[in-house]
Amino acid sequence: MYALVDCNNFYVSCERVFNPSLSYKPIVVLSNNNGCIIARSNEAKALNIPMGAPLHLYKEIIKKNNVIVYSSNYTLYGDMSSRVMNSFNYFVPDVEVYSIDEAFLNLQGFDNSIIYQKMVNMRKKVYQWTGIPVSIGLGPTKTLAKLANKIAKKYSDNGIYQITVSDQLTKILNDFNVEDIWGISKGCGNRLKKVGIYTALQLQRANPRHIRNCLSVVGERIVYELRGYPNLYLENDNVKKSITVSRSFENTVDDLPNLKKALANYIFRAAEKLRFQKGLCSGLCVFINTNRYRKKDLQYSNKGITIFDEPTNDTSLMIKRGFEVLQGIYRVKHNYKKIGVTLINFTINNKELSLKFPTMPGEKFIQGNLFSQSLLSQKKSNKFMKILDNINYRMGAGTIFYGSQGIKINLKNKKISGPLDYYKSKSFTTNWQELPKVN
DNA sequence: TCTGGGGTCCTAGGACCC
């Protein structure tokens, strides 16, 4: 079983911890440059102020209802976040910090009969220790725990809700639209509607292969997750695979010296984060944008990448190379609104943090993405279909290699697995004849 | 006037080799 613990109105709750008089009052917290509303108290939500709303469109409502407005204080939120996350460890060892205000807990190994009460205790203690109220969703998969959390927030008296695979699940899924499911965005929802799938229940009962055509392997995994078969696992290695620092300017900037000044600052901070996770990076990407909302203005956005000779965490080298990239993508006569840097290609303890599948030197294998539509549509797809018929293709997020020796499947980041033994291995090799038949 | 910042993963398909 999994739990998804989510802090209620996190940024607002943080402000309230240090100013209890804010309780029960409508509050919003703003983004950088006070541009957008990125957190709302329940009272503010009741005023129909949406998430991410531009502040200037809601000035009137805010004034009329005496909504208290805060600029964001990320130092405070980050600090509070680690206090909350650390407190989970007191109850459960296996924790994935999913975002600043959310964590998945792996409850495998705990007796089912005590889990609910354990969560009740944890919730109480977290509030006692940190002052932050949390909601907890429980379910047999991450996706269902996410859904349970949604219900807990809305309908549960004690902030906890548990989903089990039963009639209850059927009823719940029937009540939710596909877009309410974690991982199904509006775009995916529209694609599903075109094939007649509107509710979460319809999605759960759909043919996984059919959903794969529609939404790729990502959607297919969700189908299994909704049925209660875990396809997504805890990721708690706590190591980032890319680090970005970027900001919008309060006003636009058009000259290179000022862009450089900002960029140097951001690279400095990105390098700090990199050293914090004791890693090196092999490259960086600099990007700049004009103000995309000003449709009348001349628009320009570009990015440039540089790769270092060897992995480094040397700030001054990164800044020097970052400047070179900036000079390459900088164009005069543009009013820039945003600039940023992303560090890429990380190495930790001399090991590359691969974003790609490992290649296999010396092996004569054909490589192709298991779910590549183009491959499937081509003539050679017949060969792939043969394989797909023989293995359970829902392990899909890997690369499949095959040749005279047999086939080999690499699973990415050990995340994909299933009920069969070989799913659990990182790679899988066998002769054609030995391929297991899967229903 | 005023519209955030930071992530992850998957796929298509280009480029180049024989």
Added chain:
DNA sequence: TCTGGGGTCCTAGGACCC
């Protein structure tokens, strides 16, 4: 309808998430 076929490596860009 097809335009040689197979193999390898890489990356831009799209989607989705908070």
